[in-house]
Every structure is written in C-alpha cells, then in structure tokens.
Amino acid sequence: xxxxxxxFAVALGFTxxxxxxxxxxxxxxxxxxxxWIYLVRATALNKDITFSSSALDxxxxxxxxxxxxxxxxxxxxxxxxGFMMFMATFSARDMDLRLVLAGYPRxxxxxxxxxxxxxxxxxxxxxxxxxxxxxxxxAQPGAVAAALAAAILAYGGLGIMAGxxxxxxxEGFFVVxxxxxxxxxxxxxxxxxxxxxxxxxxxxxxxxxxxALVASFTTTDSFACAALALRWFAATSVLALLTFxxxxxxxxxxxxxxxxxxxxxxx
Numbered sequence: 001x002x003x004x005x006x007x008f009a010v011a012l013g014f015t016x017x018x019x020x021x022x023x024x025x026x027x028x029x030x031x032x033x034x035x036w037i038y039l040v041r042a043t044a045l046n047k048d049i050t051f052s053s054s055a056l057d058x059x060x061x062x063x064x065x066x067x068x069x070x071x072x073x074x075x076x077x078x079x080x081x082g083f084m085m086f087m088a089t090f091s092a093r094d095m096d097l098r099l100v101l102a103g104y105p106r107x108x109x110x111x112x113x114x115x116x117x118x119x120x121x122x123x124x125x126x127x128x129x130x131x132x133x134x135x136x137x138x139a140q141p142g143a144v145a146a147a148l149a150a151a152i153l154a155y156g157g158l159g160i161m162a163g164x165x166x167x168x169x170x171e172g173f174f175v176v177x178x179x180x181x182x183x184x185x186x187x188x189x190x191x192x193x194x195x196x197x198x199x200x201x202x203x204x205x206x207x208x209x210x211x212a213l214v215a216s217f218t219t220t221d222s223f224a225c226a227a228l229a230l231r232w233f234a235a236t237s238v239l240a241l242l243t244f245x246x247x248x249x250x251x252x253x254x255x256x257x258x259x260x261x262x263x264x265x266x267x
Contacts, residue, residue, distance in 0.1 A: 007105055011112035018088045019116060025084045029124065033076045034131050037069055041135055044068045051189030054196060055210045055225045062217040064190060066136055070144075070216050071188040073132060074151050074209055075180055077124045081152040082159040082176035085117055089163025089240075090172060093247075100248040110241050113160055121152040132216075143215030143222045150229040151208035155180060157236030158204070164243040179204075189213065204232040 019025065044065040051067075052059050096109050125148045129141060138144050159176060166172045185191045186200055187209035200206055207228025215222045 004105065004108060007108040008111055011104075011109050012115055014092070015088055015112045015116040016119070018092060019084055019120065022084060022087055025080060025087070028076075028080050028083075029127065032080070033073070033128055036072050036076050037131050037135060040068045040072050041065060049189065049193075051193065051195065051213075053210045053214050055201070055207060055228070056214050056220055056222060058214060058218065058220050060214060060217050062213070066216065067213065068188070068190055069132065069135060070212050071184055071190070071209070073128050074148070074187075074205060074212060075184040077128055077148055077152050078155040078180045078184070078205070079176060081117070081120060081124060082155040082162075082180065083173065084120060085113070085156045085159030086163045086166075086172040086176060087169070088116070089113060089160050090166070090169060093163065096244070097248050106241075106245060106248060110160075110237075110244055113240075114157075114237060117153065117156040117160065121149050121156065124152055125149045138216050139218055140215040140222070143226070144212050146223050147208040147212035147215060147226040150211075150226045150233075151205055154204040154208070154229040154232040154236075157233040157240070161236045161240040161243065164240055164247060184209070204229055 046063055046065045048061055049064045049067065050059060050061050099109065100106055125145050128148055129138075129145045132138060132144065133141060155176070158179070159172075162172050162175055166175065183203050183205045186197075186203060187195070187205050189195055207225045211222035211226035214220050214225075
C-alpha cells in the first residue's frame with residue numbers, strides 16, 4: 001500500500017510539473033480568460049433577451065451582454081482545460097509506456113492525471129468565478145462555480161482520452177477547439193435562440209451551460225443539471241484507462257531460465 005501511494009505521489013508531481021511548464025496554457029489562464037470576458041462586456045449589446053432552459057424548465061430574462069459573458073467563460077475554461085490535459089497526456093505518453101513496461105502501476109499513472117485535472121478545475125473555477133463576479137453580482141455564485149467545474153471536468157477528461165488516442169499535437173488542438181466551439185455555440189441562447197433540438201442533451205456542455213445561465217440570473221436550483229456533465233467525465237476517464245491499458249499491454253512472453261538460449265561450451 002505504501003509503495004502504491006509513493007508511486008501515485010511521484011506520478012502526480014511529474015504531471016503537475018508538466019502543467020506548470022506549459023507556458024502557453026499558463027498564459028491563456030492569466031490573460032485569455034479576463035481579456036475574453038472584458039471584450040464581450042465592452043462590445044456586446046445590453047438589451048434584454050428571453051430564453052428557456054429545457055433542462056430546468058424555466059424561462060429566463062437576462063442581458064444579452066451578460067449572457068454572452070457566461071457562454072464565453074465556459075468556452076474559455078473548456079478550451080484551456082482540454083488543451084492542458086491533452087498536452088500533459090500526449091507529451092508523457094511515451095514515458096508512461098516505458099514506465100509501465102518497467103513495472104510502474106497503470107492506475108497510479110492515470111489517477112495522477114485525473115487528480116491533476118481536479119486541481120486544474122478548482123483553480124480555473126475560482127479564477128473565472130471571481131472575474132464574473134467583478135463584472136456583475138451573480139444570483140448564485142456557488143451554482144455557477146459548480147457548472148464551471150463540471151464543464152472543465154468534462155472537457156478535461158476528453159483531453160486525457162484524446163492524448164492517448166490522437167497521433168499529433170495539431171490533431172489534439174484542432175479537436176479541442178472545434179469541439180468546444182460547436183458545443184458552446186449550440187448551447188448559447190444568443191447563437192441558438194430556440195435551443196430545443198433533442199440532440200443537444202448529448203453534448204458535454206448541455207447541463208453546465210444551462211445551469212450556469214440559469215444560476216447567473218435566477219435562484220432556481222441547478223446543481224443537478226450541472227452534474228449531467230459528470231457522465232462525460234466518467235465515460236472519458238474509463239475510455240482513457242482502457243486505451244491506456246491496451247497501449248501499454250506487454251504481449252511478449254517473459255524470458256525465463258528454461259526458455260533462454262543455451263550456451264554452447266567450447267571444447
């Protein structure tokens with residue numbers, strides 16, 4: 001048991017170090033999120049719009065400016081989380097393979113990535129929530145934080161899975177950016193006013209997007225709605241584990257004394 005905890009702690013330390021060395025991701029956290037929110041606040045219209053939440057069965061009247069700020073925040077954190085987890089997984093993939101073949105436990109390696117994702121989610125959630133609170137007083141800050149965290153976990157899990165499946169950094173970056181762009185666009189009441197397409201519930205941001213929008217302007221309970229994204233987090237984590245096990249499986253038969261070649265004695 002002690003050996004397993006030590007292996008996990010070492011793997012977590014290396015994973016967090018990899019995140020901190022990702023300068024692009026750190027710059028996106030520090031500059032991209034506040035810049036994106038500020039640009040929306042400075043340019044979007046302030047007229048009120050009315051939209052319905054199919055998941056929570058409630059009608060919301062809110063400023064278009066603030067509505068786009070919420071959607072933009074979701075887009076920013078999901079892009080960053082997906083990109084960070086993909087890069088951390090992809091860059092360490094070859095090393096993880098060598099470690100597993102040398103006897104390092106698989107669950108500790110993947111568990112370290114998941115725990116690192118939880119820490120990233122806490123950091124991004126708190127930072128983004130503070131920025132939104134500076135823009136205007138949210139109706140339910142705790143519920144908005146839950147929605148942001150659920151969205152980050154969903155796309156962070158997708159990033160981990162993509163890191164094991166895709167073959168290049170460009171593929172991963174394209175998948176993360178396009179997936180979040182389409183998902184946020186379809187869930188936003190500004191770009192998709194109807195929002196009544198039945199297949200929207202299959203997307204990762206269906207629950208968090210509606211929960212964040214409703215919690216930002218009303219007192220309706222939305223925690224259960226935000227938790228819908230955890231299904232994506234669980235599914236992508238399991239698929240990542242299965243892919244990792246398949247990729248790191250050792251098909252060769254171990255060499256034993258009986259199977260080793262015999263040495264010929266020179267006369």
